[in-house]
Amino acid sequence: MKSLILPALLVTAASLATAPAALAEISVKLGGGWDGKRVPAGQHCPLFGGKGATPPMQVSGLPQGTAWVYVEFNDRSYKPLSRDGGHGVIGYPVKGASANLHPVPGLAGKLPGQAKVIKPARGTGKYKSRGYLPPCSGGKGNAYFAVVKAISAKGQVLDRGQVELGRY
Structure with missing residues (x-):
C-alpha cells in the first residue's frame, strides 16, 4: 500500500509545480468624481438635463498580450440593459500591464483619441444612442x-474585472 501512495504523491506534487499560475483579476479605479456609490452630478443622460461621459478609469493587472480594453456599461436595475454592455461597449487600445482610460462623451458614435464604439447602447426610442448611454x-x-475586459489582438478575452459606477 505504501508503494502506491508515494508515487501518487510525487505525481501530484510534480503537477502542481508545473501547473500554470492563475490569472490575477484586473483592478479598476474610477476617477473624475466617480466614487462607485452615486453617479456624479451632471453625468447622466441629456433626457434628464445631464451631459454624461464615461468615467475616467485606471486599469491595472492587464495580462501579457492585451491589445484592447473593452468596457461594457450596464444598468443592473433595468433588465433589458443589465448585461453585455446594455449601455454600450467602448474599446481602448492599450500597451502594457496598465492603462488610463479617458472619458468619452455620451451618445457619440465617433469618439476622441483612439477609443471606439464596439457596440452602441441597446436603448430604443428616446433612449437610443450611437455609443455610450x-x-x-x-x-x-x-x-x-x-x-x-482585457482583449487580445485576435479578439480573445484574456481576463476581466468589474467596477460599480454608482446609483442614479
Whole structure:
C-alpha cells in the first residue's frame, strides 16, 4: 500500500509545480468624481438635463498580450440593459500591464483619441444612442456598473474585472 501512495504523491506534487499560475483579476479605479456609490452630478443622460461621459478609469493587472480594453456599461436595475454592455461597449487600445482610460462623451458614435464604439447602447426610442448611454433612469436609484475586459489582438478575452459606477 505504501508503494502506491508515494508515487501518487510525487505525481501530484510534480503537477502542481508545473501547473500554470492563475490569472490575477484586473483592478479598476474610477476617477473624475466617480466614487462607485452615486453617479456624479451632471453625468447622466441629456433626457434628464445631464451631459454624461464615461468615467475616467485606471486599469491595472492587464495580462501579457492585451491589445484592447473593452468596457461594457450596464444598468443592473433595468433588465433589458443589465448585461453585455446594455449601455454600450467602448474599446481602448492599450500597451502594457496598465492603462488610463479617458472619458468619452455620451451618445457619440465617433469618439476622441483612439477609443471606439464596439457596440452602441441597446436603448430604443428616446433612449437610443450611437455609443455610450449615460445613466438615464431619471434619478430613480438604478445601480450602474461596468465590466472591464482585457482583449487580445485576435479578439480573445484574456481576463476581466468589474467596477460599480454608482446609483442614479
